[in-house]
Amino acid sequence: MRVRHTLKIFAALLIAIVCAGQAQAGAKHVFLFIGDGMGTAQRNAAEIFLAGKRAADGDFQPRQSQLTMNSLPVTGEIGTGSLSGVTDSAAAGTALATGMKTKNGAVATDGNGAKFRSIASIAHENGYKVGIVTSSFFEDATPAAFYAHSDSRARRYEIGRQLPESGFEYFAGGGFSNPKGKDKKMQSIVDIAASNGYRVASTRAGFESLSPGGRAISTSPGARAGYMPWAIDSAENDISLAEFVKKGIDLLGGGSFFMMAEGGKIDLACHANDAATAxxxxxxxxxxxxxxxxxxxxxxxxxxxxxTSDHETGGMALSATSDVKDAFYGAMSRQRGSYSRFEGSISKPAAEGFEKYLAKAREFFGDGAARTDGVAKAFAMTAIPQKERPVKSAEYKKLYGPYDPFTMACMREMNARAGVTWSTFYHTGKHVAVSAAGAGAEAFAGEYENSEIFTKLLKAMEIEPVR
Ligand SMILES: [Zn+2]
Structure with missing residues (x-):
């Protein structure tokens, strides 16, 4: 994919650089990409990983950037704070989608019932077709801020119920986390969408047969609880985020469109301090x-x-390691799968013992999963039934958060060896980067607040802001 697109990308960049300097007549095709939890360290980690991969493949040609997003001609930086302080994805999604700062947990509302209109709805009213794509589930806070309103992100059914009402032309990604509500007794949102004229595709064949015209929902065949599979764990037949975006272009690209596409699981991997998966x-x-x-x-x-991104997660930091030249790429590429896959493979720790699991961990996380005191102590904790662990103690929370202790300890060792350290299992208040290209991109340079993205998008589309 990456190699195939290289030439196209260079051509596009040349055009983007030329266009960035000119005044444009309204952007008619607008993409807003949101990497949930993606701070600059997360972007840099991927850069270093890809550079390491190229070197491992014998390509030592210097190149400015490995990531396409890092090569876009316009760069800026946004503050992410919400009215509650360090933001969650609901308040940050609301700021990006509606231009309004709000409290954590509120989805396109002030948290007390007052609704804010989203850029997607405004674009839709102005004749743009709208696509919402996410690797998370549709009712999750970030996508929800673009098509729904709720005083609480936890009210997933209430949020999901608004999806078919939006009339937006394309929803794609993981799927619904709980289409029939928490107690599974409500009318299925999938059925409601179908009776509202949405074609619903849940297989690869269905995805491939979607053609322009009408409205469509396409969900990941490998989804669990509405999440797309981890990229690091994905199987042959899974549909990638890139494919979902490409399909969106095929379906909406005939006229004007606005598409929000979220990398929704970067955040999840960073909550778990899993650098390789992130x-x-x-x-x-x-x-x-x-x-x-x-x-x-x-x-x-x-x-x-x-x-751009809604916030940074994990307080990820990268530092140089002195031991081996390929420490970073070597360590990160040796990890076999996501933390959650490893957690899921732990069945009878007490009966099977430390040695067996240490061997398993070394196979999964590489040599970084070492025989240290921290790892041994964590295994002892993993061997205790969940109910009996001191999960409420400050020390336990700081070391393991809500995760399996042994998995966390092995990953922490491996990450540290590669120069990656984390400060928290939660979000941080760091600024995040903005990269832009194309019609009106120059307005996204500089340092400003996340809520201004909304205003700048409207301006680029030449839509008068009406509240
Ligand atoms: Zn998060």
Missing amino acids: IREVIAFDEAVDTALAFLAEHPDDTLIVV
Whole structure:
């Protein structure tokens, strides 16, 4: 994918650089990419990983950037704070989607019932077709801020119920987390959508047969609880985020459109402090940006691409390691799968013992999973039934959060060896980067608040802001 697109990308960049300097007549094709939890360290980690991969493949040619998003001509930086302080994805999604700062947990509302209109709805009213793509589930906070309103992100059924009512033309990604509500007694949102004229595709064949016209929902065949599979764990037949975006272009690309595409699981991997998994999510997200850039190359005058994030997760930091030259790529590429896959493979720790699991961990995480005191102590904790662990103690929470202790300890060792350290299992208040290309991209340079993305998008589309 990456190699195939390289030429296209260079062509698109040349055009983007030329266009960035000119005044444009309204962007008619607008892509807003949101890497959930993706700070600059997450982007840099993916850069270093890809550079390491190229070197491992024998390609030592210097190159400015490995990630497409890092090569876009306009760069900026946004503050992400919400009215509650360090933001969650609901308040940050609301700021990006509606231009309004709100409390954590509120989805396109002030948290007290007052609704904020989203850029997607406004674009829709102005004749743009709308696509919402996410590797997370549709009712999750970030996508929800673009099509729904709720005082609480936890009210997933209430949120999901608004999806078919939006009339937006394309929803794609993981799927619904709980289409029949928490107690599974409500009318299925999938059925409601179908009776509202949505074609619903849940297999690869169904996805491939979707053609322009009407409205469509396409969900990942490998989804679990509405999440797309991890990129690091994905199987042959899974549909990638890039494919979902490409399909969106095929379905909506005939006229004006606004598409929000979220890399929703970067955040999840960073909550778990799993660098190798996060890097693959960033790369999968970047491949989705590639498809937009290929479209920009064909429609240079009226296409705008904006890539940003809602907040940083994990307090990820990268430092140089002195031991081996390929420490970073070597360590990160040796990890066999996501933390959750390893957690899922732990069945009878007490009966099977430390040695067996240490061997398993070394096979899965590489040599970084070492015989240290921290790892041994964590295994002892894993061997205790969940109910009996001191999960409420400050020390336990700081070391393991809500995760399996042994998995966390092995990953922490491996990450540290590769120069990756984390400060929290939660979000941080760091600023995040904005990258842009195409019609009106220059407005996204500089340092400003996340809520201004909304205003700048409206301006680029030449839509008068009406509240
Ligand atoms: Zn998060």
